[in-house]
Amino acid sequence: xxxxxxxxxLVIGALAGWISGLLTHRRGFGILGNIIVGVAGAFIARFAFxxxxxxxxxxxxxxxxxxxxxxxxxxxxxxxxx
Numbered sequence: 001x002x003x004x005x006x007x008x009x010l011v012i013g014a015l016a017g018w019i020s021g022l023l024t025h026r027r028g029f030g031i032l033g034n035i036i037v038g039v040a041g042a043f044i045a046r047f048a049f050x051x052x053x054x055x056x057x058x059x060x061x062x063x064x065x066x067x068x069x070x071x072x073x074x075x076x077x078x079x080x081x082x
Contacts, residue, residue, distance in 0.1 A: 013070075014038055014039060016038040016041060018034060029074070029077070034074070041068075041069035041070030042062075046062075
């Protein structure tokens with residue numbers, strides 16, 4: 001992975017975390033926590049969708065996958081947090 005691809009991945013993950021924080025209202029972890037969770041969720045989503053043979057080539061597609069991953073990750077962390 002090139003430096004540019006890695007930085008793009010971080011930006012997409014940060015956006016995904018911010019969006020997932022907006023969508024989950026009470027289950028969030030604050031803005032910084034949501035960004036970190038978004039980056040982790042984006043990584044997990046990229047890996048999981050890759051295993052299924054599903055790839056997103058556009059920025060919007062990658063953002064959608066990352067938001068889905070972040071939402072799932074926020075949900076799982078909120079279950080553990082209880």
